[in-house]
Amino acid sequence: MKKVLVVDDSKSQQRLVNGLLQTIGVEVNLVDNGESALEWLNNHEQPDLILMDIVMPDMSGLDVCRYIRKEMNYKTVPIIFLTTKDEDFDKFWALRQGGTAYMTKPYSPTELIDTVKNYL
Template identity: 40%
Template sequence: MPTILIVDDSPTELYACQKILEKHGYTVESASDGESSLERAQQVKPDLILMDVVMPGMNGFQATRQLNKNADTAKIPVIIITTKDQETDRVWGLRQGARDYIVKPVKENDLISRVQSVLGS
C-alpha cells in the first residue's frame, strides 16, 4: 500500500488522520513541523504528503514550495489540510505546488476520495 507522510503540529489532528488512513490500508509516517517534513520526505520518499499550513517555524506553504523545488521530492504530491478556509489561501496553496486543498475538520470519505484521486487509485 502507498505510504503517506502527515505533517501537522497538532497531535490530535495527526492521530485522527493517521487512524483514518490506516483503516483504509495506507502506511503512515509523520512530521510535526515544516522543517522536519523536508527531512522525512527525503528519508521516506512517501507516495503522498498531507500538509498542515499553520505550524511553528516553516509553515506548510513554505514547506510545500521547498518540496517542489527539490529534485528528490518534487514529484511527491502534496495535499494541504488546514483550517485556513479563504479562497485566497486555497489559490496560494495550489500555487506553491499542492495538488489539492482540504479545509479542516476533515471528513473520512472526503479525505479518502481525495487521497485516492491524487494517487490515481
C-alpha cells in the same frame, strides 16, 4: 503498500488522520513540523502522497511545499493541504506554491479518504 507522509503540528489531528488512513491500508508516517518533514524526506524513500498543514510553528506548509517542489525536485508527489485556512485566496496561494489539492478542517472522514484515494 502506499506510503503517506502527514505533516501537522496537532497531535489530535495526526491521530485522526492516521486512524482514517490505516482503514484504507496505507503506511502512515507522522511528523510535527516543516523542518521534521524535510528531515524525514531526506532520510526516507519518496512517499506516494503528502498531507500538509499550512499553519505550523517553524516553517509554514507553504514554505515546505515550495522547497520540496523546487529544491528536492519532488514534481509528481501529490501534496494535499489540510488546513483551517478557508479563504479563497489561501487556496489559490497554496495551489500556486505547488499544492495538488486543498481541504479545510473540519472535513468529513469520507471526504479525506476519497481525496487521498483519488491521488494515490
